[in-house]
Amino acid sequence: MADKPIHILGAGLSGLSAAIILANAGKEVHVYDVREDSGARFDGDFQGIENWTTSPDFFDEMRNWGIDPDSFKSDAFNVVDLAHPDDIITQPKTEGIAFRVVERGTDNHCIDQGLKKLALEAGAKIHYDTRKDPQECDIIAAGPKDSSAIAFGEIFYTDHPNHVTLQLNDKLAPGAYSYLIIIDGVGLICTCLWRKQKRSSRYLNETIAWYEQNYELNRKPIKRVGGKGDFSLPEKYMHEGRYYVGEAGGLQDFMWGFGMRYAITSGVLAAQSILGECDYEVEVRKRLVPLVKSSAINRFLLNRVGDRGFKLAARYWMWDQKRKGDGLAFMRWLYSPSIFRNLLWPIAKLGMLRRKRLDDGRFVNRMPFRNALKRDNWEPSIEAVEIGKQWDKVRKSGAHTSFTESDT
Ligand SMILES: Cc1cc2nc3c(=O)[nH]c(=O)nc-3n(C[C@H](O)[C@H](O)[C@H](O)COP(=O)(O)OP(=O)(O)OC[C@H]3O[C@@H](n4cnc5c(N)ncnc54)[C@H](O)[C@@H]3O)c2cc1C
Numbered sequence: 001m002a003d004k005p006i007h008i009l010g011a012g013l014s015g016l017s018a019a020i021i022l023a024n025a026g027k028e029v030h031v032y033d034v035r036e037d038s039g040a041r042f043d044g045d046f047q048g049i050e051n052w053t054t055s056p057d058f059f060d061e062m063r064n065w066g067i068d069p070d071s072f073k074s075d076a077f078n079v080v081d082l083a084h085p086d087d088i089i090t091q092p093k094t095e096g097i098a099f100r101v102v103e104r105g106t107d108n109h110c111i112d113q114g115l116k117k118l119a120l121e122a123g124a125k126i127h128y129d130t131r132k133d134p135q136e137c138d139i140i141a142a143g144p145k146d147s148s149a150i151a152f153g154e155i156f157y158t159d160h161p162n163h164v165t166l167q168l169n170d171k172l173a174p175g176a177y178s179y180l181i182i183i184d185g186v187g188l189i190c191t192c193l194w195r196k197q198k199r200s201s202r203y204l205n206e207t208i209a210w211y212e213q214n215y216e217l218n219r220k221p222i223k224r225v226g227g228k229g230d231f232s233l234p235e236k237y238m239h240e241g242r243y244y245v246g247e248a249g250g251l252q253d254f255m256w257g258f259g260m261r262y263a264i265t266s267g268v269l270a271a272q273s274i275l276g277e278c279d280y281e282v283e284v285r286k287r288l289v290p291l292v293k294s295s296a297i298n299r300f301l302l303n304r305v306g307d308r309g310f311k312l313a314a315r316y317w318m319w320d321q322k323r324k325g326d327g328l329a330f331m332r333w334l335y336s337p338s339i340f341r342n343l344l345w346p347i348a349k350l351g352m353l354r355r356k357r358l359d360d361g362r363f364v365n366r367m368p369f370r371n372a373l374k375r376d377n378w379e380p381s382i383e384a385v386e387i388g389k390q391w392d393k394v395r396k397s398g399a400h401t402s403f404t405e406s407d408t
Helices: 013-024 058-065 111-122 201-214 260-274 280-287 289-302 307-324 328-335 339-352 382-396
Strands: 006-009 029-032 045-050 074-077 081-083 099-104 125-127 149-157 163-168 177-183 186-193 220-229 232-234 242-244 354-357 363-366
Touching (some): 029 111, 045 177, 099 111, 232 289, 280 289
Antiparallel strands (some): 074 099, 354 363
């Protein structure tokens, strides 16, 4: 493979990370994407890059790999508001950096465009609007295929200072969480649905109503965005000589959907493996699969609880912070493999995952999109109905939705 050109399917985070490493090592690299640009899958939404699953700061890791994190805009946070299901708000915090917020999309300062710039500077050729047969590619980095969960959000102008809230609430975000991110006068309120719902915008309207009641947002809607997450554990990460990276390789966080770090790391590992510096299958199993498995076991447990379980988890988080003096210790603990989690794994696998053969012949154990529960049927509040009407007006005057229920 050393002298042959290397073909990568997908110019997102994992594909571009692989392209940067390979092109910097002097390889001829071609990246193909069906969309018109890197980041076009997203539309200016904020996402958090976590800094807790492994101990080196992720940006230091990126610098060591030769991927400059200053090529895109990011904002570091060491504190979040944690909204418990009974609306109490507490603050997990840490001394260092807990996570960084980046923007996804096609604007210059977005992470997708930063990595694209680095890949082009390194000499990679990117072919947009192009379909390429996966069989002709060495690295498959084409992102999620199916839906196991979806997220819906609204982007708006606000005069509230920079801020992040994570809310655990089984009504507003069935089986999952919602969040508010504000960076430099632009806010995103997003709700994640880990159970499939009809009329999903009802959840977003109700979630926005909750945030409006709890924060001075002075919200002026711009657009609505969203996307899907595909949660599956493949039996192999290399198949017929091809490297499967990022979400295409099932490298995603089952618990919260923090897939960006896995995407970049797996892209780098695939490139290093092609350069003969490591064995991709071995490295992924050593470095990433234990984290993904822990997140899958946690997801299995979360799927079993409602607000009472969320409340316990939020309380435990704050108790742990008081004891250890560091709010991030709880997040690290959630992802660390343990005897208890190992014992639970066969039950979680059997109870939550379904074995499926994909079109390319790979077998994966995937988490299907779960059905709605009885408790997901509720009438919207007056405030949420008004927010829905407000959005209808904004939409009719030209604002757009980049993701609809039919995209799932
Ligand atoms: C709404 C939402 C919020 C999220 N929030 C967070 C967050 O806060 N933190 C976090 O860490 N993660 C978050 N994630 C997950 C994160 O976005 C993904 O895990 C990450 O982008 C995966 O990277 P990737 O390289 O696998 O895929 P992508 O970055 O999506 O790249 C895949 C690329 O492949 C292209 N493609 C698709 N099909 C083909 C094809 N057939 N041929 C060629 N190209 C193709 C696409 O156009 C795209 O450019 C979120 C996801 C969603 C949907």
